[in-house]
Amino acid sequence: MVREATLTPYSRWAKPLVSEVAEVINLLKDSGYDSNQLVSVTGIQQKNINAWTARYKNEPDNVSTIPYPCWCFLCALAGKPNIQSNGEVVEVNVRRVLSYFKPTAFRPNDKFVCPTSDQFSDLIDNDNYEALTTEKLSEVFNWNANNFKRGIDNGSLPFLNWSLIVMSMGIDIQKMILKELKGPVSLDECD
Known part of the structure; x- marks a missing residue:
């Protein structure tokens, strides 16, 4: 389960645990995207994903090193867009x-x-x-x-x-x- 504190604007953001980042990545994988496809369509390198989810099976409560913009991006791909603004969008035509x-x-x-x-x-x-x-x-x-x-x-x-x-x-x-x-x-x- 991804904690609500990780789905907030940067000023209140709690960094996700490695298990939470792994949950998002696994959700995308379960939805039809293997590691190579994720790298191709997102541009996020596998080594970064590995670093952000390091040892999640053995130490799931470790805090991930994922940067905030990357977390916002992954959350949006997993159906939770605009965490940086509590779901609000910039009004444009x-x-x-x-x-x-x-x-x-x-x-x-x-x-x-x-x-x-x-x-x-x-x-x-x-x-x-x-x-x-x-x-x-x-x-x-x-x-x-x-x-x-x-x-x-x-x-x-x-x-x-x-x-x-x-x-x-x-x-x-x-x-x-x-x-x-x-x-x-x-x-x-x-x-």
């Missing part, structure tokens, strides 16, 4: 936002093409969306603001970061990334 980007920006990691800095400029750090600034997003997801800004400016934002931005606007990243699910996936069903 989704059709308009989708028109800023090529369809390849909304694909799994193995088919993803990062948006350009010009495309990002329609969404982030402009007057269109008050909540979508490098500073605010960095604070919400505990990102290094300088690295995040550099990724936007260079059109080299990591897939995981882009996915979290997309999720924060109410776009279902589970459907965007996990196109071959055997059925609905939800952490709520595990509790």
Whole structure:
């Protein structure tokens, strides 16, 4: 069971136990994604997953080393999006936002093409969306603001970061990334 304290905004976040991270990973595996497929569609390396779930069978109560953004991402893939904002989404005109980007920006990691800095400029750090600034997003997801800004400016934002931005606007990243699910996936069903 995943504790509620792990499903909160960063300011109140309790790091998950290795057993909780393993539960999320196993839920995704039970839903049709083996380790290689998870690496391919999420971009999260197997060595990181191994580190975050280290010794969960022998020492399930150890605190995981998983970073907050990665935990938000995995929880969203397991049917629990937007833990960083208690389930609230940034109010945007989704059709308009989708028109800023090529369809390849909304694909799994193995088919993803990062948006350009010009495309990002329609969404982030402009007057269109008050909540979508490098500073605010960095604070919400505990990102290094300088690295995040550099990724936007260079059109080299990591897939995981882009996915979290997309999720924060109410776009279902589970459907965007996990196109071959055997059925609905939800952490709520595990509790």
